[in-house]
Amino acid sequence: MLSNSLVELDRRHLIHPVASWRGHEAAGVRVLTSGQGATVRDASGKELIDGFAGLWCVNAGYGQESVVEAAMKQMRELPYATGYFGLGSEPAIRLAARLADHAPGDLNHIYFTLGGSDAVDSTVRFVRYFWHARGLPQKDQFVTLEYGYHGSSTAGAGLTAIPAFHAGFGVPYDWQHKIPSPYPYRNPVGENPADIIAQSKAQLLAKVEELGGPERVAAFYAEPIQGSGGVIVPPKGWMKAMRDLCAELDILFVVDEVITAFGRTGPLFACSEDDIVPDMITTAKGLTSAYVPMGAVFMSEKVYQTIADGAGKAAVGHGYTYSAHPVSAAVGLAVLDLYEGGLLENGRRMGERLQAGLHSLKDHPLVGDVRGRGMLAAIELTTDKAKKTPLPAASVPSTRIFDRAWDAGLVIRAFAWGVIGYAPPLCCTEAEIDAIIERTRNVLDLTLEDPDVRVALR
Template structure:
């Protein structure tokens, strides 16, 4: 097939529709209308191929932390391409940007997380963490500790193992198979959906007791790792009860279980910190997985950051091999992009901005709870979720076929705002460069869209309590 360039918007949509299988493809709607084709991005804004402008409150996919269109990012990437476009990092070869970035991440990570293994994204970082947990436990003389524990409504990636560790209902389609043996799931720490209307403190006690009961059932001598997002991002921005994560970490330490903090979303400023585990929640992990904000989406890159203790145990017998890695691990161009990205975050105090503006953003979004259809607004700093319900008193959900989250997102899109629909939820994770004016724009537009959708539902005969 010969394609002539440049192409207009209808041609691009047609080619995409004819040939492109999108991640999480929803075949019916896609085949009916195709995709929205983006052409340009600057700061927090996107333009489609027909010239329409959108404020991207999604932040790409939780990742455009420094904003789009940064010339110095383009220059850093181009310069590295000219100097060294590729060099593999297998066994005993490296490159300058990879060495510098590993050292930089070690300096930013909490405690003795001084060792770094590069991946191409968050999914394969989690996949590698799963393997590292088993490797470590085995060399420590605990080969039976192969079982892993995670939570319901978690998302850890889309490789076979990372998606098996995660467990969002919408991800578990019947046409795929997932690893069921050896991976266990606890209740999500969502206080809004706590059983029997428990208060937060009682719910926290209940969750910790559930963990202890699960360990007793499996046998702590068989459990190698606990995987936890500090805030469960794609599961609905679930912020755990106060004290929950430190208590879970203490139980892990008691039983020689490695605590794996999946910070693919929360690292690099989303909560106003380089890493949220320690600074936001007081937990010192054994392993941190990260990606997304590491390069602000300019190039694909992920990393697994782990403790000196794990390195020393794995390396104790100099004859051992750690047989895990990827062709593009430590890619020099991606690492150069990450170094420039971190430099920008530091120079412009974007962590401070995320804290200051994030506080405003939380407050403005929280005000949406006054609307009849909004059951709860939850989140921290620059990651927020709006949960839409049929009845605020009972927290009953609207019928799934109404697809209320998509209705709201589509209405926002028509008004020039992008928010992410997830069933009955709408999620936002705007760039760290957000301003107070931007907060008002998002809040006013989203409020108008929710009101408009609620009015339409009432006209259709839907009862909103």
Template sequence: MEPDLSALDVQSHIHPYTNLALHQSAGPMVITKGEGVYVYDDKGNRYLEGLAGLFCASLGFSNSRLADAADRQMRKLPFYHSFGHKANEPAILLAEKLLAMAPVPMSKVFFANSGSEANDTAIKLVWYYNNALGRPDKKKIIARTRGYHGVTIASASLTGLPNNHRDFDLPIDRVLHTDCPHYWRNGRPGESEEEFATRCANSLEEMILKEGPETIGAFFAEPIMVSGGVIVPPKTYFAKIQAILRKYDILLVADEVICGFARTGNMFGSETFDMRPDMITCAKQLSAGYLPISALMVSESIYQAMVSESKKIGTFGHGFTYSGHPVASAVALETLKIYEEDRILDHVRSVIPHFQKRLHGLSEHPLVGEARGCGLVGAVELVANRETKAPFPAELGMATRVGMAALPRGVITRALGDTVNMCPPLIISKQEIDLLFDGIEGALEDTYSMAKAA
């Protein structure tokens, strides 16, 4: 007799980002296999994975080249570490490849296992760097409300979402949050996008001056705030923000964990929005989600500060057992080769217009206040009143309801607050984009009908 996987899961498994009390009765949706942009559950139902798993399965769920790369490396050298002058070939080649691809000149790469770890490492390096320069007070870090940077203690502190802080005793000291640059939600009547961007930049400068520029070490920003609801920056935003950072000698860390590797229509989101960061974090699509790996790229000035401090101390006292894991590195390297050889960026650019047309077509629905996106990522924000932009009561979980209504239509999305997010595999076709949005349109209509009947 086959085991009851649902029952076993409830007995043994703690699920991230899940109502654990509800899960005891609702149980899991058990996914058993994947093929292309589709996944299948244990009952044989097929779903178009509209979120690429968790923004990561860029090449779909059945790429044999990645499986073969893992198999070859597993048989040759299944594990080795990078501590104490040790190295392995895949990690060396992957670092070289990333530096060659970087949107701005970068000096070195540090490998970790998740976006959270990469951002956590970047925080530590901000502190390490300023200690090396004899600036012990320049340690505060500014992130943004609704930004998402991970769930370790430090990276969760950067994250500007309340549920990542509540009852975890977060954020920690030295982490500040400035305005969320969401023009549709936060712009004033009659205010242009450029004027709103100026107001956001002025607010940031006011915070810096209030805290003291000599105390601010870095500013963390995603090119697009995807997990905060796909917040696309308003026109001129990053140009104005970066001018202020340069004025006060504050590092810019670009969190490319979701935006990196063709998602926005360029290889990096920093290119799309003309960001010139001092550090870049990436993960997710780095390995197409096939194995856990992340990377932090640092500028030459930061690296030289690391060298001087490690010389003084006798070691660079940071790293993970699996930093530069040879199998994960081999899969990531093969992923980057596939992006080039299969011209994935060209394909993404060819389907973006259709994706964005279908996305913005949802803005006419009575439940939708705004449809927004860039490249192959988008969201619709649900509202109770389209004129006033008033949200639904949180307890109704309207975005979750839309997601649940999409499942019988063969589509998986993700509810994030009041938004329904879409971020499909990069290999999606125009026909599959239509299947995705047909399912979401139907789910919106089902949810609207139920709300009217209630």
């Protein structure tokens, strides 16, 4: 009854992100009502393992009392303090200091946002301000990767390379450019890391030349693992090669860690595994484990000092009412305590188990590729392993596989071309990881029986 009336109210009033509005009206909402650990429950009482941690964000899992307590305490004491007018709050200052302490290299300065999109958007403004401060305002062209996702703000949507974010929205702008993704499984040069790295470097160099040389190019953006593009893992050494090339060309290197930071791939920052120090990092999601919204831009000494000197006594005109929100910061501190108190370690162990479990599915007739790092993974389905033929589009793999997994008690992300994404909470138990694998195998077996898939397999 409750659920039915909610479905109707939702249909009439709530606009859902990145949905077919008509499709959603027809399908109706699935209402989630509670969560504990790695498990969520829906309005019918059905329990599911959340193999996607909400939207790759509830890294600490549901029902963490210390986080709830931290938020309540802060709300009672001081629910809001602006960062404008030289004001501040203790949790925001402490969180910034603790994050700077953990961040790679000299990324010592933190600008807090409300999420990932406005973190990326902030970097676009900071990058431009940086080059103005350096007296090089003509360095105003931005380069990102195909299959990249950098949020849904007006500027970020054009850095994003997913067609649905462009069509009808008038982006990308003429200063936003793409080069091919390293995508090892589908790279025309094959899967050899050295070949992929050489190719990506050549592609960036060619793009820079096409844009008028390094004196026109402001920044290059990359995710350590391309999440929303289908969990695409560049070969080891790729990030470092691209970082070094950008340094050589005097192009800022911005690493978008909105998904990968805070234990998703193992450590607090995925780029520390790549052995690089970027000019800026964007984060969100795991920063607060999504208990409340918050994102953060990490800024290097070079970028910070250049902007500060460039502005001198003038204000750097960038700010949000809710930047450095004290409740979000208090939650961030409590979540960091959890990460450092054993959660990262558990995530590392469970990540190994998840990767091994997914690799055990490689013998399934539909599994073409298994990839990932830590608690971030994907399998790519194909009807012909040699030719790497994607599932037939007419079989609508995204909804069919998502629905099937749901029925099996598992939340996953199903991408349109037959990629299944995994990002379970770091608190998962061994039994939960095993259940994710077992339920996935059941979903694959059912999909193998679909008449259209059987025809395509022949």
